[in-house]
Amino acid sequence: MSMSLHSNRLSQSANLGYLFHAALVLLLLSASAGNAQTESALTLRGGATPPDGEVIECSVEGVTVTSPVIGSVIVGWDRVRSVSGEHADEAGAFAETADLAWRAVSRLQRGDIPAAEPIFEGLFVTYRDRTGPTAAAVCGGLLRCRLERGAHTLAIDAWLSWMHASSVDAGPVWYESSADISAPGLLTDPETGLLPELPPIWLDLPAVRVFGDTPSPAATFGDRERALSDLYRHAARAQRGAREPMPRLTNPDPAVRLVWDIVAAQSRSAPERATGRKAVEFRLRKEPVGWLDAWLRTARGRSLLLEEEADQRQRGVIELLRVRIMHERDSAYLAGLALADAAVALRSLGDEAAATLLYRELRDLFPDHPATGWDPIMLWDDSPSARMERRNHSESHTRIPDRHSTQARAVARMESRKPHG
Numbered sequence: 001m002s003m004s005l006h007s008n009r010l011s012q013s014a015n016l017g018y019l020f021h022a023a024l025v026l027l028l029l030s031a032s033a034g035n036a037q038t039e040s041a042l043t044l045r046g047g048a049t050p051p052d053g054e055v056i057e058c059s060v061e062g063v064t065v066t067s068p069v070i071g072s073v074i075v076g077w078d079r080v081r082s083v084s085g086e087h088a089d090e091a092g093a094f095a096e097t098a099d100l101a102w103r104a105v106s107r108l109q110r111g112d113i114p115a116a117e118p119i120f121e122g123l124f125v126t127y128r129d130r131t132g133p134t135a136a137a138v139c140g141g142l143l144r145c146r147l148e149r150g151a152h153t154l155a156i157d158a159w160l161s162w163m164h165a166s167s168v169d170a171g172p173v174w175y176e177s178s179a180d181i182s183a184p185g186l187l188t189d190p191e192t193g194l195l196p197e198l199p200p201i202w203l204d205l206p207a208v209r210v211f212g213d214t215p216s217p218a219a220t221f222g223d224r225e226r227a228l229s230d231l232y233r234h235a236a237r238a239q240r241g242a243r244e245p246m247p248r249l250t251n252p253d254p255a256v257r258l259v260w261d262i263v264a265a266q267s268r269s270a271p272e273r274a275t276g277r278k279a280v281e282f283r284l285r286k287e288p289v290g291w292l293d294a295w296l297r298t299a300r301g302r303s304l305l306l307e308e309e310a311d312q313r314q315r316g317v318i319e320l321l322r323v324r325i326m327h328e329r330d331s332a333y334l335a336g337l338a339l340a341d342a343a344v345a346l347r348s349l350g351d352e353a354a355a356t357l358l359y360r361e362l363r364d365l366f367p368d369h370p371a372t373g374w375d376p377i378m379l380w381d382d383s384p385s386a387r388m389e390r391r392n393h394s395e396s397h398t399r400i401p402d403r404h405s406t407q408a409r410a411v412a413r414m415e416s417r418k419p420h421g
Helices: 002-038 085-092 095-109 113-127 133-148 152-165 206-213 223-238 254-265 270-284 290-305 310-326 332-348 352-365 384-395 402-415
Strands: 041-044 054-059 062-067 071-075 080-084
Touching: 054 085, 062 080, 080 085, 085 095, 095 113, 095 133, 113 133, 113 152, 133 152, 152 206, 152 223, 206 223, 223 254, 254 270, 254 290, 270 290, 290 310, 290 332, 310 332, 332 352
Parallel strands: none
Antiparallel strands: 041 080, 054 062, 062 071
């Protein structure tokens, strides 16, 4: 009997131990589940791996994640599918923004500009003066859309907003931002941050007049963005004959200095023009290539066209035709603009044959160029009777020397070749 009692006590003790162990396991599981519910989990679009760390904030800039290893990073809303747990309600306030930004970027990446641009336009109202990855994706995406359809004046403010959003003072680093895809980051000049597709060189068009008179949105931006905005708008106003003095050059930034030189070279003021052209010619002696050569040569050619002497203006025509010959592929906008400027200049110099040849080439090779809407080109009468009347008029006035006319025609003949031929 004693042995049986001892066995029963052992059995009861084992059962109590088992029950205690089971209760402890359930308690730990419950605590773990509770913790899992309070911690936030970040899920990215396309099954991408989120950064390691803890979600600490959801704001208009994006989702901030931090860890002892990576520090703090911001994930743009265009990358975020969902945030669960403690910060789920915070993220919910930006769910519509995240969906719109993702759809806009996705459409841009597959080339659907007409569908992407209206979404970017709506988001731009919120993000045009902000920093961070979401702002960079929105401003950069809108910039790409506007450039694709040739809206150069509208592209300026999107570009300046993108520069501001991408500035080094934008806070924590970004995590694999889609701004690298939606914005033309790889197309900007690495030394200056300038965009080759947006030279500070305009024609007197209605859109350019509106741009020049529109207040700059760069008041809340950095010094570089404000200075560039002032220079681009000054250049636009100068095209309609405004003679306001050049903005003071107080910013040592290389981009600002380059743009100032190019804008000054096209000034209506002879002293400013001489200063700018001298700086441009100094830069050309360093033998730049690609877009920079196109910018500088166009500025030099247009600068010479503003001089009174016929031989100076003729040199300007030759410089512009070099731009047309050398830069059709890497600077199509400036190649077409140079062709239009050269045609109008040759007509004013009395070389009707060469002028007409260049006018026809502009119409044939650059039919969608903004220059075709410029009054001197749009109102160009190329009928036989008009050509005869202009020829009789020009013959009654002093013609430019034959050597210049021959040189212009020689360059024009070179120009008449079709591209890629």
